Amino acid sequence: MWGDMSPWKQLPHSLDPRARHLVVQLRRLKDHSGLSLQALASRTGYSRSSWDRYLNGRALPPQRAVAAFARACAADAERLLALHELAAAATDGPGGPGGGARREGPDQPRNPESAESAESAEPTEQAEPAEPTEQAGQAGAASTSGKPEEEPENGGGGRSGLRPWVTASVAAAVTAVVVLTVLLVTAPGNKGEERGGRVVAAGSPVTDPEQKPFVFRPGKDYPCAVHRDDDGLLYAGYSRTRTALIGKGSTQWAVVEAQCLLRHHGFPPGLADGIFGSRTERAVKRLQRDAHIVVDGVVGEDTWGVLRK
Known part of the structure; x- marks a missing residue:
């Protein structure tokens, strides 16, 4: 269960501090829970490869994925969702000010069965440098467009009652x-x-x-x-x-x-x-x-x- 935990890969240097802080908090909670990426995938409905992208700063997880993650790790969902709002504002700016993290596709999880089953296939991770000082100013951002990398297959793993966020x-x-x-x-x-x-x-x-x-x-x-x-x-x-x-x-x-x-x-x-x-x-x-x-x-x-x- 501990095979795909730390050390983590170094986050992209271009990653906005607000997005970086969200990823660092997700990493810490995952380490504390002791869940592997495969276990996290089975509990949230988002594939192992998706969580590899989210936790390595290559894509911003959808709001529903963050809510499902909080339930799986017994974490404070409201705090994580507040951090996600700030990170989303950072990654939506013109030219992608969020740096390495792009917005993930529709706010729906994949079918858990589509998650990769071989935990050993995850790349070897490197230690992450000390977390920099995060800043979160008032964000006013324009929406970005892009073809979602993964299409949803079911609506599982979401949190009911969440207010939908229309970026524009x-x-x-x-x-x-x-x-x-x-x-x-x-x-x-x-x-x-x-x-x-x-x-x-x-x-x-x-x-x-x-x-x-x-x-x-x-x-x-x-x-x-x-x-x-x-x-x-x-x-x-x-x-x-x-x-x-x-x-x-x-x-x-x-x-x-x-x-x-x-x-x-x-x-x-x-x-x-x-x-x-x-x-x-x-x-x-x-x-x-x-x-x-x-x-x-x-x-x-x-x-x-x-x-x-």
Whole structure:
């Protein structure tokens, strides 16, 4: 069972850090589970050769494959799917900014019977270098086209209830969020001065501890020291926005601020790590439902108003 585990092949140098981080996490979980590629194929419905591509950075696994992998390895599916969203945004950019990883075909597994049965056929793997610092900025990407390498034969191994991701729609939505946020922050009606790349209300101290663009740090749980400021509103110290529009897939300081305030109000979103994933979305919906405002899982002006009270 341990025959096709580490040492791993070196990942492509051109692989985007977000895609690289996903692959490294999948490798670690596979090693910890003790599953061989053949065993992984039989449990997920995706062939042994497919997992060889996914785990060596040559192709980005479909969302359903990641969900099936999490079940097979008893891992946190939500965290892996959040990392997959970031990696997918990286690999969808013009010219393939994801580097060595390309998008895999339709979001369906192959028939497990089509998986290769000879474990000894897997190439000898080489040790992987130390994992570099991963960065995940806000991603706005255009979709790429390409003929899928493998066609699905059945729908097994998928996770029911997953929201389908249409690449073009997601890219357009993220781009719209970025543009709208910039317009809201720089609008003439916003009184204050710009410090460290954000607008601070006049007479207020700088609350962003980093004073620099947000960079995702895997596993980082930012401290949430929520306090009530002179204006009578609650702040956690990461953003003073009351209008920024953030939703699933957003990665910025405003997300950390929202996560801290959600936690303060009794709607825990998981880690306050700046990634607006599924758990954060569910926490936002619970807050919106409790406050009797529109329940859409997106933090806008109305939701900020509830969070700041």
